[in-house]
Amino acid sequence: MIKIIFTFAVILLLNSIIYSQESNTFKDKMDNYTQKVKMKWEFNPLKNYETDRYFSGWVDPDAYSSRFWLGDVLNIDRMYNNDHFNFDKMDFYYQPTLATEVTPIAFRYNEVHRFKIGIGYLTHFFLSKYKKGYDQYYGQSLMYGTYMQVEVFFDYIFNNTFKLRFSPLRHICAHISGDILGDETLYNKEKEDFKDSGFEQMHVSAYYKYGWFTFYGGMNFAIIGFDKSNIVNLFSAFAGTDFRVPIWGEISFITGIYLGLNHDLINNVSRYANGQKYYINDKHVEWIPEISVGVGFEIYRVIIGLKYDYGRSKQLYAYKTMESKIGLDISLYL
Incomplete structure (x- = not known):
């Protein structure tokens, strides 16, 4: 019944x-x-190309977009100050970047409000290519190091024109590659100070789309890792803009500029033999500018353009110096 x-x-x-x-x-x-x-409830754990591409600065060095850069580091010899690198034998420098965002929690409210909770991941790989017929014992391609950034974020998007992002925790670390560590002519651990980088930040940023323009800006604050890292980005403020002009179909002309100011803590670090403890020999702070400009063409999810970058080197070995580079950049928005 x-x-x-x-x-x-x-x-x-x-x-x-x-x-x-x-x-x-x-x-x-x-x-x-x-x-x-x-x-x-509209669920999409990946980026929405039609709307979300306007909320990610093309020339922003910390944007979660996979890309491949190939060009010339204009002051590479001053960054490393070591004749054994044989920079005169280099053909070119290249930097693959693996990056993406995943938002397993994403929903819409009353058509104009969108909320997203997700994770962003980025890794830069710094490499160079020796000329034909020349190499060192690790081969024709020299890897200088890696830089990694990963964070959890909360996004609020209004009417697909404004985005506010808050990241309570962003982890940053850099590592010297095995190519350098394995060659004592390039890096002598007995004579040079111990190099390590790893700290956590808090991040907040905002993006606004107005016609063909996207304006954005934000700040970062270090929250941990002050005494265990050669470099800690204590505070940074940045702003930028992208300008897209539709040409034909999915093809647009794009140009962008990014300006930043970083307040960095520089430590000289020693560690005990067991590798578990750190000792700060001396420390100082620096204010460092950062600039990135680019011009190119956007074809659906791909941007191909010429970019110039100037800022503190993200290659851990050369973290005390500024890096100036120019080259071809191919970005993939996934």
């Missing part, structure tokens, strides 16, 4: 839902109801 009553109640509920929709056919009533339910 209970099963019969339950079945009858389910039939009545379905009948009420379906026939409450204004339509001519039974199929249309079912389709309309399905669409109405789906509109209550």
Whole structure:
């Protein structure tokens, strides 16, 4: 008897839902109801190209976009100040970047409000290519190091024109590559101070789309790792803009500029033999500018352009120096 009553109640509920929709056919009533339910929550764990590309600065060095840069580091010899690197034998320098965002929690409210909780990941790889017929014992390609950034973030997006991002925790670390550590002519651990970088930040930023323009800016604050790292970005403020002009179909002309100011803590670090403890020999702070400009073409999810970057080197070995580079950049928005 209970099963019969339950079945009858389910039939009545379905009948009420379906026939409450204004339509001519039974199929249309079912389709309309399905669409109405789906509109209550739009789930997409990946980036939405049509809207979210305007909330990620193209020339922003910390943007979570995969890219491949190839060009020339204009002051590489002053960054390393070591004849054994044989910079005169280099053909070119290149920097692959693996980066993306994943937002497993994403929903819409009242059509114009979007909320996202996700994780951003970025790793830069710094390499150079020796000329044909020349190499060192590790081969024709020299890897200088890696730089990694990962964070958890909360996004609020209004009407697909404004985005506010808050990241309570961003981890940053840099590492010297095995190519340098394995060659004592390049890096002598007995004579040079121990190099290590790893700290946590808090991040907040805002983006606004106005026609063909995107304006953005933000700040970062260090929250931990002050006495265990050669470099700690205590505070930074940045601002930038992208300018897109539609040309034909999915092809647009794009140009951008990024300006930043960093307040960095520079430590001279020693550690005990067991590698578990750190000792700060001396420390000082520096204010460092950062600039990045670019011009190119955007084709759907790909941007191909010429970029110039100037700022503190993210290569851990050369973290005390400024890096000036220019080259071809291919960015992929995934």
